[in-house]
Amino acid sequence: MIAVSIPSEYSRPQGKRSCRRLLSVTGREYLQQVYRDGLLEDTLRFWFPRAIDFEQGGYLHCFDRVGNLFETDKSIWVQGRMSWLLLKLYNEVAPRPEWLEWGLHGLRFLERHGFDSDGRMYFHVARDGQPIRKRRYAYSESFAAIAFAAAARATGREEYAARARELLRFFLRWNFEPGGMPPKYTSVRPLLGLGPRMIALVTAQELRSQLGPSLELEQVIDRCLAEIRDLFVRPELEVVLEAVCPDGSVSDHLEGRTLNPGHAIEAAWFIMEEGRHRQDWELVQLGCRMLDWMWRRGWDEEFGGLFYFRDLFDKPPQEYWHDMKFWWPHNEAIIATLLAWKLTGEQRYASWHQQVHDWSYRHFADPEYGEWFGYLHRDGRLSTPAKGNLWKSCFHHPRMQLWCWKLLSGRVSLQQITIRCVVTHFASPDCQLGGEATAEADSQQSRPICPIRSR
Template sequence: MTTQAKAAGSAAAAAELGYIAGMTWGWTGVRGTWEGPEADFSLSEMAKLNVGWTAVTLGALQATAQSTEIEYWNEPTVADDEVRSAIRRAKALGQKVCLKPVVNVADGTWRAHINFFDMDIPGEPTWGQWFESYARFILHYADIAREEGCEMLCIGCEMVQADKREAEWRALIAQVREAYSGLVTYNCDKYQEGNVKWWDAVDLISSSGYYPIDQWEEQLDRIEAAVAPYGKPFFFMEAGCPSRDTSPARPNDWSLAGRPDGEAQRAYYEAMFGACGRREWVRGFVLWDWPARLYAAPDAAANDDYCMYGKPAAQTVKDFYGSRREGLMDKQAWLHELQQELQDNILGFWQTHALDELHGGFIGEMDSSGKVNPEADKSLVLNARILWTFAAAHRRTKNSQHLALAERALEQLRTVFYDELHGGFYWMATPDGRPSEDKKQVYGQSFVLYALAEYMLATGSTAELPLAEETYRLLERWAHDPVHRGYIEALARDWSETDDLSLSGKDLNERKSMNTHLHVLEGYTNLYRVWPSDGLRDRLRELIELHLERILDGETGHFKLFFDDEWNSATRDVSYGHDIEGSWLLCEAAEALGDPELLKQTERAALQMAEATLLEGVDEDGGVFNELHEDGRLDDSKDWWPQAEAMVGFLNAFQLSGEERYVQAAERSWSFIRQHVRDEDGGEWHWQVSRDGRPDRTQVKIGAWKCPYHNGRACLEALHRLESLTKEDALA
């Protein structure tokens, strides 16, 4: 692609740019400060202010204002690995990134005073020498910006004397466009918007908006007149005010004497946002600034710098950015896509392809090409999940075909899987309906309860309540641990002890597991909605408390996975899909229980888990990794079900917090599903895709674990939550 074509493409992208709700992060970029828990915490806290753009900003030094070598490879400048890591972590939080390399002068001279003779003088340093070094500096970071997918590159900041060198800047921009195809901007200094004569060469015009609190209207009139002739989008690449009582009158002076005053800073932001918010041509801000290592929150009142962390201005920024953020998917469009996906690609697939016309019920297995394995056993989990899915669909659609499929699954549970002698349900059955694995896996019994309750909610009939009550009482009699609480994994057919505890070939053979308890919680929650008995209420409370006290690691925000009887953890593996799924299922349980204090505890835990998943478990493309093993190995493949649960879990986190980065994460989950997980040709969803989005076609399309429950439920939940949010928007 030619330089001209790249410029044209960038110009088109700039014209379609939404509001830039940005923050400067990491200045000055001191080596060794951009990685680790403190840096992660800083980025995470910044994102909570509805920030959608991060300007990853670093400084490199030249010795004096007349030096011609910029030593960007030397300390204290952050190392390239730190720069790349910061970009990736910002993107994992759903941020767009502008990479902003800035030159500074080591002796303390402000970079605006970097200057040389207008013409080359023998024996004197020249502009040509300086721009040669500056080009190497900027092009180095242009390469990083390209390789890491940065949406924007800022090629300079507040170079007042250098601004006059029009030919050199145009030549540099042409070089940049050879290396980088994203948006290009230049950050001129305050009051200098009319002095740059080469604005036509960049994609966006930006400046430093450090104007006195009472001069915003006057300065905006001046800026508009200066930039309007270029027809380029304009935003403030820097703007802000220290939290100091004297600073609103002189916000650019970071050394101005005064006392700490958070309200003065808040008032400045309100005035700035108020004035600029009335000017449609102002397309946003990248506020100054947010350090890589924050001060402690209790010290915020005594801090008088620009950062608004823990100060009154933080809420002002959050509210303004929340009202201005664009670029999220239109809710109506999202609702339409979800409805179509549910009806046509999920429910329609199972209605058409999953019926066992020979033996009744549903087939046991189909490969990714659509070939049925007639010898595959039938799974209790698969059939219970089919019952739940079509009952839940009928609750929404009132479609008689959905009810018929639910009743078909219910008939299979009663005639094929139910143990007439001992009660409960077999784990597996042969294609013709005989038990092939007759143990009583507590996980499976829980899904029966989940499904029976959903069927009762869908039909209004309580005909299945005696069976549900019987199953619940069997679990309480034989599986519940009265000493240490919780439930053991499995029992023999007659409910006696068994050594065969594991849920699947990949699970540890331990007495208790997170997975089983999460789904007992799920089943008991749904059952409580139709049968709110005192005993069930007590057990549901116990399950919520167990998740908060024993299963959730309060330090990491991750579930522990396997335990002995006394809740000693057997592994430190992390399952990102279960974390984000559990975050919203716990909230559902606490809401059903109706205890306000327990609900508050659960919501705090849910946000902690959603945050941990977003920070650690979400790839740059929005996909959720499978697992992190305790030895540090990452299973970076992406199964279908964590993607489904992420969409719901992040929507839930948004509803709890109001932080748009969560709804953006949910949208990115949906985008990843649409692009990589749903099977455009064969219908339904692929079981697994690789990190780069290639489907694993060796995995089945229908099987003991591959069912319509995760993706069908995700669509139903997302529809419900988005409809609720749309209604709230209409009432606001």
Template sequence: MDFNFKLTAEKYQKELLEKVIPFWENNSKDEQCGGYFTCLDRQGKVFDTDKFIWLQAREVWMFASLYNRVEQKAQWLEMAEHGARFLMQHGHDGQLNWYFSLTREGEPLVQPYNIFSDCFATMAFGQLYQATGNEEYGRIAKQTFDNILKRQDNPKGQYNKLVSGTRPLKGFSLPMILCNLSLEIEHLLPKELVNQTIDEAIHEVMDIFYQPETGLILENVTPEGEFSDSFEGRLMNPGHTIEAMWFIMDLAERKNDSELMQKAVKIMLDTLKYGWDDEFGGIFYFLDIKGNPPQQLEWDQKLWWVHIETLISLSKAYYHTGNEECLTWFQKVHEYTWAHFADAEYAEWYGYLNRRGEVLLPLKGGKWKGCFHVPRGLYQVWQTLEKIDAKSPKRE
């Protein structure tokens, strides 16, 4: 198939370094109170000053990651450390249990019920430790990771609102993120712990939550790994599955496991075909595995992160396997994503479209969207397409 990997890689690189990263550098830094503003309108103006820990930590991670992986720019490291200082001072309860949200000044608003605050704090301080060698950053990352492992069987702990024992379910999100998190901070952990965490996470994702009869992955199963015929038990999140599959591909590459690689690619493609909206294009946000109406009223919206994670997954799948179907789908999703999410007038991307692909909310950042999926996705696809180009036969 005639596809210019080099030019497309340059498109992603340029968007990342000339538009998206400058948007966050210019608009998100809170010089007065520390940390970052994430609630930014289409042009980058602040419309709410609350600070959400997982987005604060993601932005720290993003700038530290750029410093470590792209170029050692002093302003990127300072941007990361600016957020880290705020997190260290205000982000946790003193025991490194990370709050969900704070006021602009750093007063806690929402208790540390959400383990993903902890996951992204671990990632942030792990990257910063790599960038600086600062032992305090390493200690915070390691201790927070230990806390996550202790909480993984009951992530919400005392904040769980469900009645215990009636319909116990376990969620896909945590084993999925552990696939990525274990690689992010392996430089801080004993090798045995890294390998054990990876093996357990792969088993959960690929054996427990995966349903061989449908070829799809569920968001929730019983503690025994069985199907629950309930709203939560029937729930599918195509973007989650597809994102998880590139984490698995990274692990399969590390383990040199071609069977695991092929299984990840198959699940990714099966999920994409199931989740694609044939009428309007794009990938649905939520689906019911039995085809029933989902309980999420936003089920048919088209979200930025779902499409960007899909582009990462497809590019990696093609790089590792040469499967032409992955390249065909990459072009299809690439065209949809750039036509609908990229803002032709202002920097950064829209996050929320209606089913028809029209902009639903013109914000560039909010409570759930920050400096993470767009820049991470642009970076990952840029790097992967460059690797594909490097190993492609060159025409004379």
């Protein structure tokens, strides 16, 4: 619990291609401290209880650099995501009553103001809950589902669990059944998106983690994995597509060529995580290949950081903010590279992790007022000083901190995977199975930093 004294060489950026930090015990201790302390002492302190709207319910989240509110409207995504995060911390880090209270606080606002009379959820409401906007798509429902699931685990209340399952079912019907979501385009050029599949995947994974396994959830996960692999992952082009023709072919137009490397890398770690959960080496490999391709397509060799959009054939991208650096792709890449390294021991993932970690902490972090900035120009200069808005809230960044802390504290069981990795990759020159891979088994025994709830 006492701060570990870390030689300063590990806290300094160590050059673009270095992977030294993850390969040493001291370096890993340093990183674990960065993620854990960052979550508990920086991110949570920035948001809570500042974000709790004690007068009108829910969370306020449009904060400027210092933490002053610059907009009182509320995003329904944000209500679900922040409620989930707090209840997840309550369930998995420590049973602190304030996390429970603050988490349920957001859920009550969602119950009261999140839903339209047709059962669908809004996207954006005024401070008092009056609806401002409802979107074509249904991501509000998916984020509410994980919040209800975490609340069910926290309180043991079955009605929350039922609500979580209903919301996931609704999300699936809306996205994947005829008569559901109105299409974005005319019937001339129909497209399928990666987004609904990866969100269905991670939502089902989270429901499994909070409510326990079920055949229904496994089937959802199976279906998402199959569709992502068969439709969006294209080994011949070494790419993960963001939108494809219904038969899986490339739509060689602006939208069909638009790649979102951060999004694909996020999907990659969801799949690696499923591989870890199922001890399925092929899934781990699938996730790693997705990461490999999209890292190479997304990383900006000139200024560092991950581009927001790229064009499949390097034509001019459709979106003119394509070269900006957004916070969340970096959060997702930090998780993905760390998880890939933990699962495979391959040295390039340690290098990439260090590369994206150092670039992000140098450019997004705000040591003076806490949290990360969200939006940078290509060269890393600040674009807007907001710490929160209708999109950015207390979600991607603390989720990264929590995941990476857990990964580095050895709470992820990797023994079988590690053995498979040795068998499969013993001849690979890139496979550096040194101290870390063999140290995994030992670190399972180590005492957790915070008590984990036993249920």
